Amino acid sequence: MKDYAADKIRNIALIGHGSSGKTSLAAAFLFNARATTRLTKVDAGNTITDYDQDEIERKISINSALCHLEWKDHKINLIDCPGYTNFLWDTRASLRAVDAGAVVVCSVAGIEVGTEKGWAMLEDLELPRIIIINKMDRENSDFRRTVEAVQQAFGRKAVPIQFPIGKEKDFKGVVDLITKKAYLFEDGNSGKMKEVEVPADIKDVVDKKIEELTEMVAENDEQLMEKYFENGKLSSEELVSGLNKSILDRDFYPIFMASALSNIATQPVLEGMINCLPSPLQRKEIKGEQGAVTPDDKGPFTALVYKTISDPYTGRISIMRIFSGTVKADATVYNANKQTNEKLGGLFFLQGKEQIQTTLARAGDIVATAKLKATSTGDTLSDKGAGVQFASIKFPEPSISFAIEPKTRADEDRISQAIHRITDEDPTARIERDPETAQLIISGNGQLHVEIITDRLRNKYNVNVDLKPPKIPYRETIKGKADVQGKYKKQTGGRGQYGDVKIKIEPMARGTDFEFENKIFGGAIPKNYIPSVEKGVQEARKKGVLAGYPTVDFKVILYDGSYHEVDSSDIAFKVAASMAFKKAVKEARPTILEPIMNVEVYTPETYMGDIMGSLNGRRGKVQGMEQKGSMRQIIAQVPMAEMLDFEPSLTSITGGRGSFLMEFSHFEEVPGQLQQKIIQESVKEGRIRQEEK
Numbered sequence: 151m152k153d154y155a156a157d158k159i160r161n162i163a164l165i166g167h168g169s170s171g172k173t174s175l176a177a178a179f180l181f182n183a184r185a186t187t188r189l190t191k192v193d194a195g196n197t198i199t200d201y202d203q204d205e206i207e208r209k210i211s212i213n214s215a216l217c218h219l220e221w222k223d224h225k226i227n228l229i230d231c232p233g234y235t236n237f238l239w240d241t242r243a244s245l246r247a248v249d250a251g252a253v254v255v256c257s258v259a260g261i262e263v264g265t266e267k268g269w270a271m272l273e274d275l276e277l278p279r280i281i282i283i284n285k286m287d288r289e290n291s292d293f294r295r296t297v298e299a300v301q302q303a304f305g306r307k308a309v310p311i312q313f314p315i316g317k318e319k320d321f322k323g324v325v326d327l328i329t330k331k332a333y334l335f336e337d338g339n340s341g342k343m344k345e346v347e348v349p350a351d352i353k354d355v356v357d358k359k360i361e362e363l364t365e366m367v368a369e370n371d372e373q374l375m376e377k378y379f380e381n382g383k384l385s386s387e388e389l390v391s392g393l394n395k396s397i398l399d400r401d402f403y404p405i406f407m408a409s410a411l412s413n414i415a416t417q418p419v420l421e422g423m424i425n426c427l428p429s430p431l432q433r434k435e436i437k438g439e440q441g442a443v444t445p446d447d448k449g450p451f452t453a454l455v456y457k458t459i460s461d462p463y464t465g466r467i468s469i470m471r472i473f474s475g476t477v478k479a480d481a482t483v484y485n486a487n488k489q490t491n492e493k494l495g496g497l498f499f500l501q502g503k504e505q506i507q508t509t510l511a512r513a514g515d516i517v518a519t520a521k522l523k524a525t526s527t528g529d530t531l532s533d534k535g536a537g538v539q540f541a542s543i544k545f546p547e548p549s550i551s552f553a554i555e556p557k558t559r560a561d562e563d564r565i566s567q568a569i570h571r572i573t574d575e576d577p578t579a580r581i582e583r584d585p586e587t588a589q590l591i592i593s594g595n596g597q598l599h600v601e602i603i604t605d606r607l608r609n610k611y612n613v614n615v616d617l618k619p620p621k622i623p624y625r626e627t628i629k630g631k632a633d634v635q636g637k638y639k640k641q642t643g644g645r646g647q648y649g650d651v652k653i654k655i656e657p658m659a660r661g662t663d664f665e666f667e668n669k670i671f672g673g674a675i676p677k678n679y680i681p682s683v684e685k686g687v688q689e690a691r692k693k694g695v696l697a698g699y700p701t702v703d704f705k706v707i708l709y710d711g712s713y714h715e716v717d718s719s720d721i722a723f724k725v726a727a728s729m730a731f732k733k734a735v736k737e738a739r740p741t742i743l744e745p746i747m748n749v750e751v752y753t754p755e756t757y758m759g760d761i762m763g764s765l766n767g768r769r770g771k772v773q774g775m776e777q778k779g780s781m782r783q784i785i786a787q788v789p790m791a792e793m794l795d796f797e798p799s800l801t802s803i804t805g806g807r808g809s810f811l812m813e814f815s816h817f818e819e820v821p822g823q824l825q826q827k828i829i830q831e832s833v834k835e836g837r838i839r840q841e842e843k
Contacts, residue, residue, distance in 0.1 A: 151220075151225075151499060151506060151508065152220070152225075153510070153512075154224070154225040154515070155447075155512075156429060156430045156431045156445065156446065156447065156512065156513050156514030156515075157429045157430075157431050158223060158224045158225060158429070159224070159225050159226075159227065159429060159430055159514045159515060160224060160225070160226045160227070160249070160250070160423055160424060160427055160428075160429060161227045161229075161247065161248040161249045161250070161430065161471070161514070161516060162226060162227070162228055162229070162248055162249070162250050162251065162252050162423055162427060163214075163228075163229045163231050163241070163244055163245055163247075163248045163250075163251045163252070164176060164228060164229065164230050164231060164251075164252050164254060165231045165233070165241055165245075165251055165252070165253055165254070165264075165268035165271070165272070166233050166253055166254035166255060166256075166264060166265050166268055167233045167234075167255075167256070167259070167262035167263060167264030167265045167268075168210055168211070168232070168233035168234040168264055169210065169233070169256070170233060170254045170255060170256045170259070170262070170264070170265070170284060170285075171254055171256065171284040171285055171410045171411070172211065172230050172231065172233065172254045173192050173197050173199050173200050173211055173230050174191070174192055174197075174284075174410035174411050175252075175254060175282065175284060175408065175410040175416065175419075176197070176198065176199050176217060176228055176230045177189060177190045177191070177192075177197050177198065177199075177410070178341065178408075178410045178413045178416040179219055179221075179226070179228065179416060179419075179420055180198055180217060180219050181339075181341065181413065182221075182341045182413070182416060182417050182420060183219035183220055183221050183226075183420070185198075185217075185218075185219045185220075185501070186198065189339045189341075189413055191411070192209055193209065195209075197502075198215075198217050198501060198502035198504075199211070199215035199216075199217055199228075199230035199502050200215070200230075201215065201502045201503045203605075203609050204602050204605050204606065204609070210232075210234060211230060211231070211232045211233065211234075211237075212232055212237055212602055213232065213237070213240060214229050214230065214231045214232060214240045214241060214243070214244040214457065215229070215230045215500075215502055216228070216229050216469060216500045216502075216516060216518075217230065217500070217501050217502055218499055218500075218501065218516075221420050221424065222421070222424060224424050225515075226420070226423055226424070227248075227515070227516045229244045229247065229248060229516075231244050231245075231268070233264035233268070234264065234598070234806075235263060235264065235267065235595075235596065235801070235806045235809075236594070236595045236596035236598045236599040237595070237599065238264070238267055238268070238271075239545050239546050239577075239578045239595065240457070241268060241271065242271050242543070242544075243456050243457060243527065243528075243543045243545070244456060244457065245271055245272065245275050245277065246275070246454060246456045246471070246540075246543060247454070247456040247457075247469075247470075247471035247516055248277070248471075249277065249278075249427070249428050249429070249430055249432070249433055250277055250278045250279055250280070250427040250428060251268070251272045251277050251278075251279040251280075252279065252280050252281075252282055252419075252423065253265065253268060253269060253272070253279055253280070253281045253282070253403075254282050254284050255281060255282070255283050255284065255296060255299075255300060256284060256285050256296075257283045257284065257285050257286050257288065257291035257292065257293060257296045257407070258285055258288050258289075258290050258291050258292075260295070260296050260299040260300075261299045261300065261302075261303045263804075263805055263806040263807045264806075265303070266303065266807070269303075269304060276400065277400075278397050278398055278400055278427060278428060279400075279403055280397075280403065280404050280405075280406060280419075280422060280423070280426055280427065281300060281308055281403055281404070281405045281406065282405075282406045282407070282408060282419055283296050283297070283300075283405060283406070283407045283408075284407075284408055284409070284410055285409060285410070285411075286314060286321045286407050286408060286409045286414070286415070287318060287319055287321040287409040287411075287412050287414060288318065288409075289318055289319070290318070291317070291318055291321075292317075293310075293314050293317070293407060297310055297405060300405065304403065306366075307400075307401060307402055307403050308403040308405055309362070309363055309366050309402065309403070309404065309405060310327065310359065310363070310404075310405040310407075311326070311327050311328055311363060311393070311404040311405065311406065311422075312324040312325060312326060312327060312405070312406055312407055312415070312418065313325040313327060313352065313355070313356050313359055314407055315332060315334065315349060315352070321409060321414060322334055322335060322414065323335055323343070323346075323414070323415065324407060324415045324418060325348050325352070325356050326418065327356070327359055327360050327363050328363070328386055328389050328390060328393070329386055330348070330356075330360065330386075331345055331348075332345065332346050332347060332348045332349065333345055333346070333415070333418065334346050335413070335414045335415060339412060339413045340413065341413040341416060341417055343417055343418075363389075364378065364383065364384050364389065365378070366402065367384070367389055367392040367393050367396060367402065368384065368392065370392065370395070370396040370399070370401045370402060371392045371395065371396070374388060374392045390425065393426065394425075394426060397426050397427070397428075398428055398432060404422065404426055406418065406419045406422055429514065430445045430473075430513065430514030431445055431446065431514065433445050436473050436474075436540075438530065438538050438539050438540040438541060439539050439540065439541050439542075440486070440537060440538060440539040441536070441537040441538035441539065442538070443473050443474040443536075443538055444474065445473055445474055445513050445514060446474060446513055447474075447475065447476055447512050447513045448475075449474035449475050449513070450474060450475050450532060450533040450535075450536040450538070451472070451474065451475030451476060451477045451481075451483065451531075451532055451533045451536070452472070452473045452474045452475060452530065452531075452532040452533075452536055452538045452540075453470040453471060453472045453473060453477070453483075453530070453531045453532070454470060454471050454473065454528075454529075454530055454531075454540045455468045455469065455470045455525055455526070455527055455528065455529045455530075455531060456469060456470065456471055456527065456528075456543065457469040457527060458526060458527045458574055458575055459575060460571040460572070460574055460575040460610075461503075461520075462610065464505070464520045464521075465520060465521050466520065466521060466522065466574060467518050467519070467520050468518065468519055468520070468522050468525050469500065469516065469517075469518045470516070470517060470518070470519070470531060471515075471516050472511055472512065472513050472514065472515055472516070472517065473513065473514075473540075474513050475512075475513060475533065476510060476511065476512045476513065477494070477497070477510070477511055477517075478494075478497075478509060478510050479494060479496045479497040479507075479508065479509050479510065480493075480494065480496075481493075481494050482494070483531045483532065483533065483534075484531065484532050484533065484534040484535075484536070485522075485524055485525050485529055485530070485531055486529070486530040486531075486532055486536075486538065486539040487528070487529040487530060487539065487542070488524040488525070488529065490524050491534070492522045492523065492524060492525055492531065494519045494522070495519055495520035495521035495522065496519060496520060497509070497510070497511055497517050497518070497519055498517070498518050498519075498520075499515075499516075499517060499518070500518050505518070526574065526577075527543060527577050528542040528543035528577075529542075543577075545577045545578045546578060546595060546809075547811055547812075548578060548579075548580050548593035548594050548595060549594075549595055549596065549797050549809070549810060549811070549812070550593065550594060550595070550596055550597060550599075550600060550797040551580075551591050551592065551593040551600075551620050552591070552592050552593075552600055552617045552618060552619065552620060553587075553589040553590065553591055553592075553617070553618045553619065553620045553621065554581070554590050554591075554592045554604065554615040554616065554617060554618075555589075555590070555615060555616045555618065556590075556613065556614070556615055557614040557615060557616060558614070561613050561614050561615065564611060564612065564613045565590075565607070565613050565615075567611070568607055568610075568611035568613045569581045571610075571611065572603060572606060572607065572611075576603070578594065578595055578599075579592070579593070579594055579599075579603050580592070580593040580594075581593075581603075584620070584621075584623070586623045586700070587620070587621040587623055589620060589621055591620055592604070592617075596797055596798075596801070597797060597798055600617070601617070604617060619794055620794070622744065622745065622790055622791045623699075623745060624697065624699040624742055624743065624744055624745075624820070624828060625699055625700055625701070625702045625703075625742070625743040625744075625817050626694040626695065626696050626697065626699050626700065626701045626702070626735075626740055626741070626742055626743065627657065627701060627702055627703045627704060627740070627741060627743055627819075628655065628656075628657050628701075628704050628735055628738035628739060628740050628741070629657060629738070629739040629740075629741055630657070630737075630738045630739035631654065631655065631656045631657075631738055632654070632655050632733075632734040632735075632737035632738040633652075633653075633654045633655075633734075634652070634653060634655075634730050634733045634734045634737065635650070635651070635652045635730065636649075636650075636651050636652075636653070636726045636727060636728070636729035636730025636731070636733060637649070637650040637651075637726060637729075638650075638722050638723075638725040638726040638729060639717075640722075641717075645716065645717060646714075646716075646717040647717055647718075647719060647721065647722040647725075648713065648714035648717035648718050648722055649679070649711075649713070649718060649719070649722030649723035649724070649725060649726035649727075650675075650711045650712040650713065650726060651675065651683055651708060651710075651711040651723065651726045651727050651730050652708075652709055652710040652711055652730075653687075653706050653707060653708050653709070653727070653730045653731070653734060654706070654707040654709060654734075655704055655705070655706055655707075655731075655734040655735065655738050656704065656705050656707075656738075657703060657704055657705075657738070658703050658704055658705050659703065660703055660816065660817060661703065661816065661817075662703055663702050663703060664688075664691065664701075664702065664703075664704060664705075664706075665704075665705040665706070666684045666687065666688075666705075666706050666708070667705065667706070667707045667708070668680050668684075668708050669707055669708060669709040670708060670709065670710070670711070674710050674711050674712060674713075675708075675711040675712070675713055675723070676713060676718075678720075679713065679718065679720065679723040680708070682720040682721070682723040682724045682727070683708055683711075683723050683724070683726075683727040684706075684708075684727070685724055685727075686723065686724035686725065686726065686727025686728045686731070687706050687727050687728070687730075687731045689724070689728065690727070690728040690731040690732060691704075691731060693837075693838075694735075694838075695732055695735040695736055695740055696740050696741075696742055696825075696829060696838075697742060697825075697828050697829045697831075697832035697837065697838055698832045698837030698838035699742070699832075699837075701735060701740075702743070702817075704738075706731070706734075711726075741819050741820070741825070742819070742820045742825050742828055742829075743817040743818060743819055743820065744789050744790065744791060744817065744818060744819075744820045745789070745790040745814055745815075745816075745817055746787050746788070746789055746790070746814075746815045746816050746817065746818050747787065747788055747789070747790050747793055747812045747813065747814060747815055748785075748787060748812070748813050748814075748815040749765070749770070749784075749785070749786045749787065749788050749793065749810060749811070749812050750783055750784070750785055750810060750811045750812075751765070751783070751784040751786070751800070751808060751809075751810045752778060752781045752782070752783055752808060752809045752810065753781060753782055753784065753800075753803075753804055753807065753808040754780070754781060754782070754804065754807050754808075755782050757803055757804045757807070757808065758775075758782055758784070760803045761784060761800070761803060761804075761808065762784065764796075764799055764800075764803065765784065765786050765788060768788050768789070768792035768793065768796070769788065769789050769792055769821075770786045770787065770788035770789075770792070771786060771787050771788075772784060772785070772786045773785045773786055773787060787815055789818075790814075793812060796810065797810075
């Protein structure tokens with residue numbers, strides 16, 4: 151590939167709601183630039199950027215994918231980003247690598263939740279952007295209606311710089327409102343266009359749109375405003391100059407239009423990406439958590455690893471955006487986060503999954519390397535002594551969990567290595583062993599996310615698992631006091647077993663767990679057997695009495711007992727203590743505790759009532775509400791058992807616009823009517839025997 155200077159590079163993220171046509175647009179751009187020999191299709195499963203098996207089968211983008219093309223002596227790096235809410239963490243990470251966004255909006259569906267969330271991410275990172283209204287040739291598509299929806303959602307700064315020729319299946323071209331030229335496109339997906347006169351039937355409305363566009367551009371520049379007042383118009387050059395400044399300052403968001411599948415009007419969008427969006431050199435000083443850099447080749451090498459891919463052949467691939475300096479394929483670089491040196495395993499540009507080797511990469515470009523040992527997503531690589539560390543990438547906490555069970559012993563043997571690779575590639579996936587339930591718990595950003603992780607375990611690493619709801623880590627405790635004796639006496643010829651303890655048991659404050667007090671006086675039980683008594687209680691409390699769950703928040707007082715000089719032993723006193731514990735708990739009004747979670751729900755105002763109703767129906771207690779930007783935050787405490795299916799319910803209520811965070815708060819007593827159900831489940835699972843119930 152030709153070596154491009156930073157001023158000839160454009161780094162752009164395609165973002166928008168799932169199925170708005172981002173992958174199809176990338177396919178059209180690559181075909182027009184002759185990076186592919188045919189127009190690839192999502193339905194055919196042959197696109198460059200949706201190459202993962204899960205993406206091909208489901209026909210949705212799951213991972214952000216990098217590709218590049220050459221157009222009019224420029225290099226455009228495109229990142230095709232996921233649009234479904236389960237995978238927007240990958241979109242946010244990818245935006246750290248680009249200088250601008252292209253927001254894709256479906257001309258039939260209009261503004262959707264993925265559009266809103268993607269736009270909010272661009273706002274957070276203060277990135278310039280264009281808007282592409284796609285699927286203009288679809289039935290029920292409506293350019294005017296979609297523009298109105300865009301402006302209602304994102305403000306009057308969003309303005310068309312094109313006007314459509316034709317509608318729905320008759321959409322065949324565009325009028326450029328800046329150059330005042332019209333273009334028609336051939337049928338058959340070739341992308342070939344020809345310049346024509348503006349059709350007479352739309353000339354009046356086009357003239358009006360040109361006037362509106364000119365006024366909008368002039369508003370953002372005093373000199374242009376004066377010229378416009380004096381002459382009543384601006385030249386194409388003045389419009390372009392004013393437009394570029396306004397886009398860079400985020401005072402203007404130009405709206406383009408296209409049909410990606412039919413490859414109509416996609417070439418002018420490529421022109422717009424080069425002419426309207428900034429090069430890496432137009433970025434301001436890039437500040438890190440430590441130090442700052444100016445984007446040019448002459449400074450020290452600095453880069454941010456924004457994504458990690460686990461490739462079955464190459465191993466770990468780290469994709470990085472270079473912000474300053476240059477780097478060679480055989481370089482040793484410094485990882486500022488891990489404070490260690492890393493030897494690069496070559497350099498290559500990614501075209502989807504294809505790797506194109508290069509010997510050098512420079513400031514402004516996006517490049518990949520392989521087999522870094524310590525580096526992970528979000529790390530800063532640099533020349534040693536550069537003194538720069540970029541802000542790490544923040545990933546959302548998982549919102550849903552399932553238990554996974556390997557189907558065979560072979561699956562169990564393979565799962566550890568597979569888990570390591572998956573979590574390396576997907577920082578939002580969690581796969582951990584629950585020390586209390588002994589289950590392997592998989593957590594993700596939604597049910598679809600978890601299902602795809604398990605698909606990857608099967609397809610990539612040949613590990614088959616079953617998904618099940620996680621077990622709730624209940625606890626047992628007591629509400630009353632008891633005074634009991636536990637005596638273990640066994641004689642079977644020869645030496646016997648003898649242990650005798652008297653204990654008192656009483657409740658303690660919630661969260662205090664367990665306390666053992668020795669009040670033996672006068673040698674009723676020799677000192678060397680006291681630890682065995684405590685150990686017997688400790689082991690017995692792990693399984694509880696009611697439903698087989700650990701017993702907590704109680705105190706045991708050992709105050710009397712007896713022993714036999716020959717038959718007493720550590721094991722005998724341990725068994726006697728266990729017997730006493732079980733007897734005491736049954737007399738001390740045992741009860742079951744459940745984990746209560748602190749829950750924060752973020753939702754648009756419209757859905758507040760439905761969300762509150764859902765939380766109340768889950769035995770939740772709303773603690774308060776706050777305004778958080780455009781969203782309302784509901785703070786509540788809800789039993790964990792009631793939150794297992796909250797994520798799909800929230801998605802259904804809010805149309806995917808809602809989200810939530812959850813963390814453990816404390817334990818509370820389970821209502822009486824539900825305790826019997828928990829006990830019955832424990833008997834069914836074999837946690838406790840029927841006769842013990």
